[in-house]
Amino acid sequence: MYLARVYVTLKPSVNDPVGRTIRGGLRNLGFGSIISVRSGKYFEIRLDAESGVEAMSAVDGMCDKLLANPVIESYRFELESLGDMPATDIS
Amino acid sequence: MYLARVYVTLKPSVNDPVGRTIRGGLRNLGFGSIISVRSGKYFEIRLDAESGVEAMSAVDGMCDKLLANPVIESYRFELESLGDMPATDIS
Numbered sequence: 285m286y287l288a289r290v291y292v293t294l295k296p297s298v299n300d301p302v303g304r305t306i307r308g309g310l311r312n313l314g315f316g317s318i319i320s321v322r323s324g325k326y327f328e329i330r331l332d333a334e335s336g337v338e339a340m341s342a343v344d345g346m347c348d349k350l351l352a353n354p355v356i357e358s359y360r361f362e363l364e365s366l367g368d369m370p371a372t373d374i375s
Numbered sequence: 376m377y378l379a380r381v382y383v384t385l386k387p388s389v390n391d392p393v394g395r396t397i398r399g400g401l402r403n404l405g406f407g408s409i410i411s412v413r414s415g416k417y418f419e420i421r422l423d424a425e426s427g428v429e430a431m432s433a434v435d436g437m438c439d440k441l442l443a444n445p446v447i448e449s450y451r452f453e454l455e456s457l458g459d460m461p462a463t464d465i466s
Contacts, residue, residue: 320419324417327397
């Protein structure tokens, strides 16, 4: 079993109203030292695969097809092998 | 200037309908090897601080007060010093 940690962020040129709102909220709470906030998404995906290469290719496909919108978002992920742990369904 | 990468995730005992829906979508797309998906939030925060300790304490406060709901979510973050780079406002 493998665990993929996927980070999806807006491309730098894309406006981020959520990030701006959070920045404003944090400043109002007294965090005046804040410069910018960019918001994104984070996924933890557990999957079975024969090898790390196969898992990596699967996660890459998932990001391209569903998790990220390639027009405005970019993604990166880390893969961790969890060995032969029992596949507990926690989602 | 410091860059904090903040990861906010639902606690393991909390239901994650978004994650379940994504898991279903990925299975429908042919990714049958998927076991579970947990969804979360990701933030990139740039802030000024005198020291790493001060920055860490500020980001901890931001998470506690606004970015995460401590009842159902947990958070972790990484801090990176960006030196004296000009503070470009990109959010």
